[in-house]
Amino acid sequence: MKCKTVNKKLTAYFNRELSNTENVEIEKHLNICNSCAAIYENLKNTYELSDKIPRLEPNPFLYTRIKSKLEEYEKQKNKYRTYPGILQPVFISLMLIIAVLSGIKLGSLDKINSDKSLYVSHTTEYYFNDLAQENAEVLLLND
Amino acid sequence: MTDEQLIEGILKNDETSFKTLVDKYQASVLNICYGFVRNAQNAEDITQEVFIEVYLSAGKFRKESKISTWLYRIAVNKSLNFIRDNKKRNLIKNIENFFLSEQKNEIQIADENENNFEEDYETRLKILYKAIDSLSENQKTAFTLGKIEKLSYAEISEIMNISLASVEGLIHRAKKNIQKKILKNYQKNKDKNRKF
Numbered sequence: 001m002k003c004k005t006v007n008k009k010l011t012a013y014f015n016r017e018l019s020n021t022e023n024v025e026i027e028k029h030l031n032i033c034n035s036c037a038a039i040y041e042n043l044k045n046t047y048e049l050s051d052k053i054p055r056l057e058p059n060p061f062l063y064t065r066i067k068s069k070l071e072e073y074e075k076q077k078n079k080y081r082t083y084p085g086i087l088q089p090v091f092i093s094l095m096l097i098i099a100v101l102s103g104i105k106l107g108s109l110d111k112i113n114s115d116k117s118l119y120v121s122h123t124t125e126y127y128f129n130d131l132a133q134e135n136a137e138v139l140l141l142n143d
Numbered sequence: 144m145t146d147e148q149l150i151e152g153i154l155k156n157d158e159t160s161f162k163t164l165v166d167k168y169q170a171s172v173l174n175i176c177y178g179f180v181r182n183a184q185n186a187e188d189i190t191q192e193v194f195i196e197v198y199l200s201a202g203k204f205r206k207e208s209k210i211s212t213w214l215y216r217i218a219v220n221k222s223l224n225f226i227r228d229n230k231k232r233n234l235i236k237n238i239e240n241f242f243l244s245e246q247k248n249e250i251q252i253a254d255e256n257e258n259n260f261e262e263d264y265e266t267r268l269k270i271l272y273k274a275i276d277s278l279s280e281n282q283k284t285a286f287t288l289g290k291i292e293k294l295s296y297a298e299i300s301e302i303m304n305i306s307l308a309s310v311e312g313l314i315h316r317a318k319k320n321i322q323k324k325i326l327k328n329y330q331k332n333k334d335k336n337r338k339f
Contacts, residue, residue: 007326007330010326011319011322011323011326014322015318015322038329039326039329039330042267042325042329043322043325043326043329045267046267046270046271046325047271047321047322047325049264049267049268049271050271050275050290050321051290053178053268053271053290053291054268055170055174055291056170056173056174056177056183056186057170058169058170058173058187058190059187062165062169062173062187062190062191063162063165063166063169065191066165066191066194066195066198069191069195070195070198073195073199
């Protein structure tokens with residue numbers, strides 16, 4: 001077996017997924033080829049570390065830190081909750097009053113606007129009439 | 144105190160119950176987070192966030208599953224979110240570095256140092272972590288939970304909310320991919336040595 005073929009089958013060999021004959025051939029090759037044997041040893045030793053991954057020791061102050069973060073969170077929460085019983089209804093009723101008043105105001109504006117629109121329509125008529133009269137002026141100018 | 148009693152205690156604002164829960168699970172949660180983020184400080188920060196969420200949402204805990212399953216699920220989700228955010232941050236950093244020639248040189252030097260291969264424990268661990276980190280999110284989660292916390296396939300399937308067969312498939316593919324990555328690393332190293 002060539003090095004290239006052995007290298008391709010090394011993971012299968014490591015997981016014992018090959019046939020007996022293939023196993024024997026690879027073993028033979030590993031016995032005579034130092035570089036392939038070294039690669040196989042490295043693969044084996046490195047992968048086997050996954051069963052011995054070092055564990056971290058928890059910080060003895062972890063609980064104290066969590067507790068202080070929770071207290072901070074509660075403080076923040078309470079900040080936004082100052083007088084929630086009084087402020088909320090006052091704010092809502094204020095908004096309602098503003099909404100009603102602005103509605104009335106908008107309604108009265110519409111009346112004024114309707115008068116103005118009449119005026120505007122008259123002025124346009126004037127313009128129209130002006131244009132009609134303009135013919136005579138244009139005639140004079142042409143002369 | 145059973146886990147259910149601990150949750151009931153937390154719901155009643157009992158500090159001792161919460162402390163007992165933290166003491167019981169802090170090591171497991173910390174190591175799961177570390178298995179994802181590979182940085183002790185970040186892992187501790189995420190662990191704190193996990194327990195804060197547990198305290199604030201203890202009422203949402205469904206008693207059908209184990210408390211550890213719920214805790215580990217929160218830990219996995221928070222760790223994955225951290226990695227996603229970190230990737231975005233790194234992308235911006237890389238773009239910045241692209242325009243800074245000095246920093247670019249530093250990176251090149253670091254890469255050269257990495258090529259000076261030493262077969263010690265730390266190097267092997269680095270190669271293994273690199274291979275695990277190259278896995279997809281699902282494969283990494285299944286593999287990390289199985290290897291670090293030695294959780295059963297049933298527990299992993301409950302945490303990840305997938306079937307047992309899917310867990311088996313994920314762990315099998317993860318194993319294969321890790322081995323391929325490790326092998327590639329050593330083969331590359333062999334080719335480099337040949338050139339010199």
